[in-house]
Amino acid sequence: MCGITGFIDYQKLVSETDLTNASSAIRHRGGSGNGHIFEKHEKYNLGLANERLATIDISSDGKQPFTSLCGNYTITFNGTIYNYLELRASLIKYGVTFKTLSDTEVLLECYKKWGQQLFDKIDGAFAFAIVDRKEKQLFLARDTMGVKPLYFYKDKNLFAFSSELKGILQYPIDKNTNLNALEKYLRHGYFLGDDTIFLNVFNFKKQHYFIIDLNSGNHLERKFENHPKGIIDMPNDEEQIIVKLNELVTESILKRNVADVNVGVMLSGGYDSATVAAVLQKNQAKKLKTFTLGFEDKTLNEAPHAKMIANFLNTNHTEYYIDNAGAIETLESLPYIFDEPMGDSGAIPLAFLVKKIADQEVKVLLGAEGGDELFAGYSSYKQAIFLHKKSAELPGFAHAC
Missing domain, CATH: 3.60.20.10 (Aminohydrolase, N-terminal nucleophile (Ntn) domain)
Known part of the structure; x- marks a missing residue:
């Protein structure tokens, strides 16, 4: 940055x-x-x-x-x-x-x-x-x-x-x-x-x-158009699609690991950030630095699961926990960070975590933004798929409405 x-x-x-x-x-x-x-x-x-x-x-x-x-x-x-x-x-x-x-x-x-x-x-x-x-x-x-x-x-x-x-x-x-x-x-x-x-x-x-x-x-x-490697043709066979997708995801992650300084990963415990961490750790000898934010509310806390993933991948893992005081202090800093109104409450834990990581001499930090959008990770996508399947059961005249 x-x-x-x-x-x-x-x-x-x-x-x-x-x-x-x-x-x-x-x-x-x-x-x-x-x-x-x-x-x-x-x-x-x-x-x-x-x-x-x-x-x-x-x-x-x-x-x-x-x-x-x-x-x-x-x-x-x-x-x-x-x-x-x-x-x-x-x-x-x-x-x-x-x-x-x-x-x-x-x-x-x-x-x-x-x-x-x-x-x-x-x-x-x-x-x-x-x-x-x-x-x-x-x-x-x-x-x-x-x-x-x-x-x-x-x-x-x-x-x-x-x-x-x-x-x-x-x-x-x-x-x-x-x-x-x-x-x-x-x-x-x-x-x-x-x-x-x-x-x-x-x-x-x-x-x-x-x-x-x-x-x-x-x-x-x-x-401008930006296709330095051209448009990628995907195969039709499901097994070949999986193989090709694995190649593309791996290539996409590794090419972002271009740096002469320490690179870290924000590990949430989900499939997306776990994939990023797994690919990077598999392709380097030294331990990858991973970071997780935890919450005192156990219903929101993904830190234990993230720690299990970090232990499995053998990364150099650090956990931080945010409490009410930390959240309020971070909230008060958001106007300076964004310069204009910001309606996403997720900015609070993210800003808190990034500030903590900045003290760990990690200059490049990778996340997994966009993973849920690309691979239908949100519950709303499941609802859409369910409704799409149900719509197929409707009589033909209903589809024209």
Whole structure:
């Protein structure tokens, strides 16, 4: 996790101090160093900043913002490119020279080589911005699933972006409440679409990129396709499907274990997180660090089952328990963490656990989000399957209703 922020200002009202304040506001996302660039041009000023959490090439060579050897391109990047070693090897064959071992430099060289077509090549979770001095444009993008956060503010004179809303708020913008978005939040319990609690501040769409002309301020927004390995054909035979699914799940888990630092897993005791832990432990010699949150209420407590799984897998397991005092203290911290209303009570135990794990020198933490959605783990899916089967028993005319 890194923090990125930056701006293009056509009134030249944003100061270098505003930029560094925006970076400081998201400093908790880093810890391995920070940096910024601030440039004055005839028609505009621009800046990029980065709060780095080094997980690949942890040396100072990978510090950001990172500028290419030719000097025409500068990137600020949050995320991981899972296939960066393959891409690096391919680019070397094209004659590209690298000065670091980081995936940041590989991503920047992919942009230099393939431009907007780089999404056909890269596989990862990312949010990044590139100043392209050759084409005189700012290029921003967010990954296919929207794993990495990115927000932006836009009016006719200023474009600003940040990994968190608190970074955006450091720039000289009107901090007015988006009452329309708030009304929808109160109705649904979450913000719809790209809206945030603030007017003119938006969630950058997942699987999209922006190209902003530095001279005019005009911008192009496009959705990209991201299939670096092509569309996968699944077999029809059930046994072959199981084999193929096992291969895909294993590959998906292992490719996210790309790091030069300690990796841990949040182990809930369910099938999804147990699968992640099992695959990782099976494919490494040292003990995997696993973490579980327990509750005093035995009807909610999955910690004993998680411990059984950890013992079976022989992981280095740690349990934490949350009580009422811990829950209240964590609840009070949520406005700072999210910067806007959050209607998911699950954020309380998650924030509590992550804070505890942060003290264990684990920089990369894997979970199993999406497992229940992909494999119908929720009880509501069982109800839907039951109703679907029952509907097949209805007479034909009923299906037309």
